[in-house]
Amino acid sequence: MAKTVYIRLRHRIQTAPETSLVLADLAQVIDSEEDSSLKKLDVYKVSASDRNMVVVDVMHVIKVIKRTEPDAEIQSIGPTQTVVEIVYEKKKRKLIYLILVWMLLFVGAAMAIINFHEDVSMQAVHQKLYFMLTGDRIEKPLLLQIPYSIGLGLGMILFFNHVFKKRINEEPSPLEVEMFKYQMDLDQYVAMNENKESVKKLHDH
Missing domain, CATH: 2.60.480.10 (eubacterium ventriosum atcc domain)
Structure with a gap:
């Protein structure tokens, strides 16, 4: 048998x-x-x-x-x-390149957050909220701005579910899900275009 x-x-x-x-x-x-x-x-x-x-x-x-x-x-x-x-052996990246990339990402993220807050007039919103809560009008309501800034950073940590290389819980972050979708699409593309067994060109005689 x-x-x-x-x-x-x-x-x-x-x-x-x-x-x-x-x-x-x-x-x-x-x-x-x-x-x-x-x-x-x-x-x-x-x-x-x-x-x-x-x-x-x-x-x-x-x-x-x-x-x-x-x-x-x-x-x-x-x-x-x-x-x-x-996977080929990776060349060691120089520290200067790491610092430059980190600075580029840091400044880019900071500019994006600043421009967003400027577009929605976040300072004016904080001033109005402070007036509604205390009855006083002040130009810099630090009582709201400082907790808001801390909460913004903590919210990003919770959203991405990572503190440096440590995962907060087992649930994947939205970034990981998007990277997984991208990897699946990339693998499907490679399988369809690089597979010599399934790609066959027919020529007219």
């Missing part, structure tokens, strides 16, 4: 250049044999021509398995492609 092999390709993996990817790297495998050699089967060799990303299609994986186990019945579950990101 032919054995059944269940494979589920991983959605995305990261690997170093010039790496030989085995089946266990690319997919979860369930085989009738406890110590199956299929998991150690070479499926794809990362080369310099692959540059940053390459897509491994499930049809290629099945072909490789069939060469070793021609009588096996292969059941594919889940994604039909694995996006392989090739």
Whole structure:
């Protein structure tokens, strides 16, 4: 009786250049044999021509398995492609670049907040609120402005759900959700455009 092999390709993996990817790297495998050699089967060799990303299609994986186990019945579950990101050794960034980027982001964020408050006349709003609460008219209602400034910073920390590298709770922040959506769209684009198994050009003869 032919054995059944269940494979589920991983959605995305990261690997170093010039790496030989085995089946266990690319997919979860369930085989009738406890110590199956299929998991150690070479499926794809990362080369310099692959540059940053390459897509491994499930049809290629099945072909490789069939060469070793021609009588096996292969059941594919889940994604039909694995996006392989090739991670090269990162160069150490100089401290001056980090400081310049930090200053650029800090000044840009500060200008955005200042311009927003100017557009909505926040100082005038605080003055009116202070008058309604105390009955006194003053130019700089620090009693409202200082707590408001502190609350603005705390609100941003709660919104992004991070204090430096520490997460406040397990709930993802809106920024993380947007980055996840972007990554999913990017992977789908790469899978559709870089997959040599599924992209085929027909030429008129």
